[in-house]
Amino acid sequence: MRVILVEDDALNRRVVRDMLQVIDIDMVEAENGEAGLDLIAASPFDLVLMDLRMPGIDGLTAIRRLRAMPSPICDTPVVVITADTAPDLKAQCSAAGADDVLLKPVALNALIDVIARVAAAGSGDEMMLD
Secondary structure (H helix, E strand, C coil): CCEEEECCCHHHHHHHHHHHHHCCCCEEEECCHHHHHHHHHHCCCCEEEECCCCCCCCHHHHHHHHHCCCCCHHHCCEEEEECCCCCCHHHHHHHHCCCEEEECCCCHHHHHHHHHHHHHHHCCCCCCCC
């Protein structure tokens, strides 16, 4: 499984990378939405982990731009990872095209669950925001 984390905070990238290494998944990192979109357009990924609050292109805008890309890129599952606790957060993320939301600090079990859902969706099941 190829995973990209689009996150501006280096410590947060390291934490997620370390968690994914525990379950033998390699991760590509992007420091912002623009860099993330460039990497996604250049090479396919099985999962995008997207922060919301970043300088330049924020996460919701990046997700909308990803969904506007040609198929099959536009179909890549996107999971938002954020510290935002706005009451309408899931609705905003869903409207932008996100498949799921994880709140920071991300627990390893929650990350494993999301990856399992992505793998299941790849085999024909659907992912949905809870």
